[in-house]
Amino acid sequence: MNVADQFLVKKMNLKTLFKEIIRKSPISRAELSKITGLNKSTVSSQINTLIEKNLVFEIGQGQSSGGRRPVMLVFNKKAGYALGIDIGVDFINGILTDLGGNVVASQYKETAVSSAEEAIAILFSLIDELISSVPDSRYGLVGIGVCVPGIVDKNEEIVFTPNSEWIVKDLKSIIEQKFSVPVLIENEANAGAYGEKVFGAAKNLSNIIYVSIGTGIGIGIIINQELYRGNNGFSGEMGHMTIDFNGPKCSCGNRGCWELYASERAFYNPSSKKSIHLTRNELINLAQNNDAETLILLQKFGFYIGIGLTSVLNTFNPQSVIIRNSIVESQPIVLNSIKSAVTSRIYSISQNEYDLMPSALGQNAPALGTSSIVIERFLELVTE
Ligand SMILES: [Zn+2]
Structure with missing residues (x-):
C-alpha cells in the first residue's frame, strides 16, 4: 500500500468509527472493534484523534461481561x-x-x-x-x-x-x-423531509414522501435514506401537477394545478364567503366547536389533498407519507378525509402499503x- 492509500484508509477508519460512536454512544473501544472489524490498536489511535478534536469524550465505566469494566466513549454534542x-x-x-x-x-x-x-x-x-x-x-x-x-x-x-x-x-x-x-x-x-427522517415521524425509514402544504404545495423525496433533488435540484414541484385540465390558470403557466385546490391559499379563498376573512386559528377554533360549514370546508380540503396524493403514491410507492400543515396536524377530520379520498382511488395493490401521518416536528x-x-x-x- 502506498502512502496516499494508507492516508485514505486511516481517514475512512476514522469516519467509520465516529459514525458508530454517534449512532451507539456510549460505546466501548472493544465493542467498536467488534462492530467495525478494525483491530484494537487501530481503534485506539483513531479514537485518540477524535478525543483530541473534542468530538468524543470518555465517561466513567460501562457494563462488564466479567473482568475490568470498560471506559465508555460518548459523542460530544456540545x-x-x-x-x-x-x-x-x-x-x-x-x-x-x-x-x-x-x-x-x-x-x-x-x-x-x-x-x-x-x-x-x-x-x-x-x-x-x-x-x-x-x-x-x-x-x-x-x-x-x-x-x-x-x-x-x-x-x-x-x-x-x-x-x-x-x-x-x-x-x-x-x-x-x-x-x-x-x-x-x-x-x-x-x-422538512430531512428533518422528519433524522428526528421525526420518518426516523429510520428509507423511502419517504414529505408533503408541505402552505401557500403552495411542495414535496420532499427521500429514496434509500437520501434526499432526491433531481438533476438540477428542481424535483418535488408536484403542487403544479394538473388536477383539472380545464381548471383556472396558475401562476406557473399551467391550468388546474393541485395547489390551486389543496393549498392553504385555496382553502382560505374558496367560493364560501365565510372562510375568506378567517385566520388559521379562527378556523381551528370554529372546527373545535363543530361549526358545520367549517367541517365541510375541512373535509373538502382533505379531499383535494387526497386527489393529488393518490398520484404521488402511485408514482413513488413510499413506506410513509408525512403531511406538514398546521390544520392537518390539529384536525383529524382532514386526515380522515385525505385517507378516504386516497383509499377509493389508489392502485389497489398499493392499498395497505403505506403509512399516512401528520408531521411529528410541525413548524420546526x-x-x-x-x-x-x-x-x-x-x-x-x-x-x-
Ligand atoms: Zn401551477
Missing part, C-alpha cells in the same frame, strides 16, 4: 452549534441546535415586508439574536442552514420563489459575507432539517 432557518412566505422561524440536533434557542418573526432590504434586516437581526445564544464550545457556530419556499438549484442559488419576491438569488453569499460561517441553502420541502421540521444538513457537512469536514 462541541459546536448550528443554525437552522426556515424562511416562509410571511414568517422566519430560526432554531439553534447542538451537534445532536437538540434545540438550544429559537426565534420566530413575522415578515409583513414591502422590500428586500427590510426582509434581510429582519433575517439578520434574527440570526444575530440566535448567535448571541451560542454557548462556549470548541467549534462555536459551525454553519447556518436556510430553507426557502422556492426552487433552489444545485449551486444553492434560489432560482424561483413564486410567493416571496424579496428572497434574492444569491442569499447564500449575502449571509456568508455578513456572518463569516458556511451557509447552505435548501428547498423548504426537502429540508424544515429548520431542524437544514440544521442537521449543516451538522452533517461539518462532521464530514472536521474528520478529513
Whole structure:
C-alpha cells in the first residue's frame, strides 16, 4: 500500500468509527472493534484523534461481561452549534441546535415586508439574536442552514420563489459575507423531509414522501435514506401537477394545478364567503366547536389533498407519507378525509402499503432539517 492509500484508509477508519460512536454512544473501544472489524490498536489511535478534536469524550465505566469494566466513549454534542432557518412566505422561524440536533434557542418573526432590504434586516437581526445564544464550545457556530419556499438549484442559488419576491438569488453569499460561517441553502420541502427522517415521524425509514402544504404545495423525496433533488435540484414541484385540465390558470403557466385546490391559499379563498376573512386559528377554533360549514370546508380540503396524493403514491410507492400543515396536524377530520379520498382511488395493490401521518416536528421540521444538513457537512469536514 502506498502512502496516499494508507492516508485514505486511516481517514475512512476514522469516519467509520465516529459514525458508530454517534449512532451507539456510549460505546466501548472493544465493542467498536467488534462492530467495525478494525483491530484494537487501530481503534485506539483513531479514537485518540477524535478525543483530541473534542468530538468524543470518555465517561466513567460501562457494563462488564466479567473482568475490568470498560471506559465508555460518548459523542460530544456540545462541541459546536448550528443554525437552522426556515424562511416562509410571511414568517422566519430560526432554531439553534447542538451537534445532536437538540434545540438550544429559537426565534420566530413575522415578515409583513414591502422590500428586500427590510426582509434581510429582519433575517439578520434574527440570526444575530440566535448567535448571541451560542454557548462556549470548541467549534462555536459551525454553519447556518436556510430553507426557502422556492426552487433552489444545485449551486444553492434560489432560482424561483413564486410567493416571496424579496428572497434574492444569491442569499447564500449575502449571509456568508455578513456572518463569516458556511451557509447552505435548501428547498423548504426537502429540508422538512430531512428533518422528519433524522428526528421525526420518518426516523429510520428509507423511502419517504414529505408533503408541505402552505401557500403552495411542495414535496420532499427521500429514496434509500437520501434526499432526491433531481438533476438540477428542481424535483418535488408536484403542487403544479394538473388536477383539472380545464381548471383556472396558475401562476406557473399551467391550468388546474393541485395547489390551486389543496393549498392553504385555496382553502382560505374558496367560493364560501365565510372562510375568506378567517385566520388559521379562527378556523381551528370554529372546527373545535363543530361549526358545520367549517367541517365541510375541512373535509373538502382533505379531499383535494387526497386527489393529488393518490398520484404521488402511485408514482413513488413510499413506506410513509408525512403531511406538514398546521390544520392537518390539529384536525383529524382532514386526515380522515385525505385517507378516504386516497383509499377509493389508489392502485389497489398499493392499498395497505403505506403509512399516512401528520408531521411529528410541525413548524420546526424544515429548520431542524437544514440544521442537521449543516451538522452533517461539518462532521464530514472536521474528520478529513
Ligand atoms: Zn401551477
